[in-house]
Amino acid sequence: MSTVVTVTPNPALDVTYQVDALRVGRSHRVHRVIERAGGKGVNVARVVRALDGNAVVVAPFGGVTGSALETSLRADGFDVRPVPVAAQTRRTVTVVADGEATALNEPGRALAPEEWVAVENAVADAAVAGDVAVISGSTPRDAPRDLHARLIERARLAGAATVVDTSGPSLLAAAEAAPALVKPNADELREATGEPDVTTAAHILLDRGARSVVVSLGADGLAGFDGTAAWRVAPVPGLAGNPTGAGDAVVAALALSMSDGTPWPDALVRATACGAAAVPADAAGKIDLGAYARFLPTLTAERFE
Amino acid sequence: MSTVVTVTPNPALDVTYQVDALRVGRSHRVHRVIERAGGKGVNVARVVRALDGNAVVVAPFGGVTGSALETSLRADGFDVRPVPVAAQTRRTVTVVADGEATALNEPGRALAPEEWVAVENAVADAAVAGDVAVISGSTPRDAPRDLHARLIERARLAGAATVVDTSGPSLLAAAEAAPALVKPNADELREATGEPDVTTAAHILLDRGARSVVVSLGADGLAGFDGTAAWRVAPVPGLAGNPTGAGDAVVAALALSMSDGTPWPDALVRATACGAAAVPADAAGKIDLGAYARFLPTLTAERFE
Incomplete structure (x- = not known):
């Protein structure tokens, strides 16, 4: 079985605090x-494993938080390919009170140019022919502008297809390096291209070089474009829960479909079901496997272009 | 010169996040x-050093945050007597936005009984005759009820006087072990004794066994009781800034006065000036030495009982 090699350029130690009520200007006891x-790539790896796929985690780790991350991933049984870096890995703190989440995201600290080369080498070492490399999430400040292009090229030389889930200028730059798939959400797609219409915006990424584009539309489901056709999967109705991590679950399902040769319309259905199954789960990177199995037969991909 | 041995039963890695504006339910980029x-004892040690005193830091340290704390204190040149413990040392996160601070305080994780004995042994090892031991701050959950009494007794056996700055049942229990001084603020004193009048409440602690009581009254200055007399120092007028850490600066000055034999009214004046000099400083454990020197000659202790 081929492997999904996840690359997380900007991993994080995610810390969740539960408090009674969050009041600005006050002191709170954390319960x-x-x-x-x-980090989004780590979440993708979790979902790949939940779906019985092989996942490798490539990421830069630094300082005490980096050590904590690496230790925790190994304890969870992941095949981790750590790239040791000087800068301490960032934390995110999410304060949960009264069912509402307030997030505080530390910026990723800058890596040295040779540390980025080490990340590229780790991807090249991890990927073999037939694998799928997934590059997920933001990049720390001062990351090389051509980071995604270089990672895509190294994966290609190793014989692996590439999926990119990022935003902003990185999304445009990644598309130009001709990855097999880019997966923005609708807001990210509009913001990166400056084009309000999702179909037109997706074609901008195809024209730049991306072989296919999947756009998560939130409450409107999923749309997929492969240059010759466009497909749409309607959402699972009546979902309630935490949509954080649903995009990562979509990416995990798409990467697995790519690695096992699932046809495009079926891949989009699997991705929609998998993203929906992340909503009832209580943390990013988790999916409700029972819900996934229930959702799958209820969904169909419809061609609209 | 004698040494101030600070004991911090519940130390913390204090993390400050600066954000543009804190909005409940939103995501924030930390700048x-x-x-x-x-931890309050660590703050006391910082002020003792700023006033050219000798300070030793005794505290339990565990996990990656404990390592970070120990490393950081050693880098700052402190004589650290770490007590290794299994539980990870807690963090506090303070979010600063628009000049307002919102604090999220992790609870201290429970220590094993033998780890508390190791803390007591570390105090006994660090303190010599003529030293002053300062026990500051809260205790982690499930700390022994007689922790303060045991620490006071071990310091006494080593020939050291003891200052206690804590609250709640720990304050009452500590007073019974006859420390040289307890230093609650007015709210802590009222809450622990159930007595609204500060003078009456201070006498409750003296009757329980404390040899002297100093009460910080915030905007009303400082009051000191030694069983035979009561003194009051009016506050420095027109102070603006961050009062966090002012109580620790008061304790540091009182401990230094005790160690160098400064008479009681002068000690109260030094303590008031030192607490006030913490207000313009930008972090707990820092004082403005210029302000301290300016405040000192303007203050007097007046006997009122």
């Missing part, structure tokens, strides 16, 4: 502290 | 992250 290895 | 070794 519960939950620490978890995070 | 600046400041990490600092914290």
Whole structure:
């Protein structure tokens, strides 16, 4: 079985604080502290494993938080390919009170140019022919402008297809390096291209070089474009829960479909079901497997272009 | 010169996040992250050093945050007597936005009984005759009820006087072990004794066994009781800034006065000036030495009982 090699340029130690009520300007006693290895690529790897796929985690780790992340991922049984870096890995703190989440995201600290080369080498070492490399999330400040292009090229030389889930200028730059798939959400797609219409915006990325584009539309489901056709999957109705991590679950399902040769319309259905199954789960990187199995037969991909 | 041995049963890695505006339910990009070794005893040690005194830091340290604390204190040149414990040392996160501070305080994780004995042994090892032991701050959950009494007794056996700055049942229990001084603020004193009048409440602690009581009254200055007389120092007028850490600066000055034999009214004046000099400083454990020197000659202790 081929492997999904996840690359997380900007991992984080995700810390969740539960408090009674969050009031600005006050002091709060934290009732519960939950620490978890995070970053979008790490979440993708968790979902790949939940779906019985092989996942490798490539990420730069630095300082005490980097050590904590690496230790935690190994304890969870992941095949981790750590790239040691000088800068301390960032934390995110999410304060949960009265069912509402307030997030405080530390910026990723800058890596040295040779540390980025080490990340590229780690991807090249991890990927073999037939694998799928997934590059997920933001980049720390001062990351090379051509980071995504270089990672895509190294994966290609190793014989692996590439999926990119990022935003802003990185999304445009990644598309130009001709990855097999880019997966923005609708807001990210509009913001990066400056084009309000999702179909037109997706074609901008195809024209730049992306072989296919999947756009998560939130409450409107999913749209997929492969240059010759466009497909749409309507959402699972009546979902309630936490949509954080649903995009990562979509990416995980798409990467697995790519690695096992699932046809495009079926891949989009799997991705929609998997993203929906992340909503009832209580943390990013988790999916409700029972819900996934229930959702799958209810969904169809319809061609609209 | 004698030494101030600070004991911090519940130390913390204090993390400060600067954000543009804190809005409940939203995501925030953190612009600046400041990490600092914290806990009230650590703050006391910082002020003792700023006033050219000798300070030793005794505290339990565990996990990656404990390592970070120990490393940071050693880098600052402190004589640290770490007590290794299994539980990870807690963090506090303070979010600063629009000049307003919102604090999220992790609870201290429970220590094993033998780890508390190791803390007591560390105090006994660090203190010599003529030293002053300062026990500051809260205790982690499930700390022994007689922790303060045991620490006071071990310091006494080593020939050291003891200052206690704590609250709640710990304050009452500590007073019964006859420390040289307890230093609650007015709210802590009222809450622990159930007595609204500060003078009456201070006498409750003296009757329980404390040899002297100093009460910080915030905007009303400082009151000191030694069983035979009561003194009051009016506050420095027109102070603006951050009162966090002012109580620790008061304790540091009182401990230094005790160690160098400064007479009681002068000690109260030094303590008031030192507490006031913490207000313009930008972090707990810092004082403005210029302000301290300016405030000192303007203050007097007046006997009122």
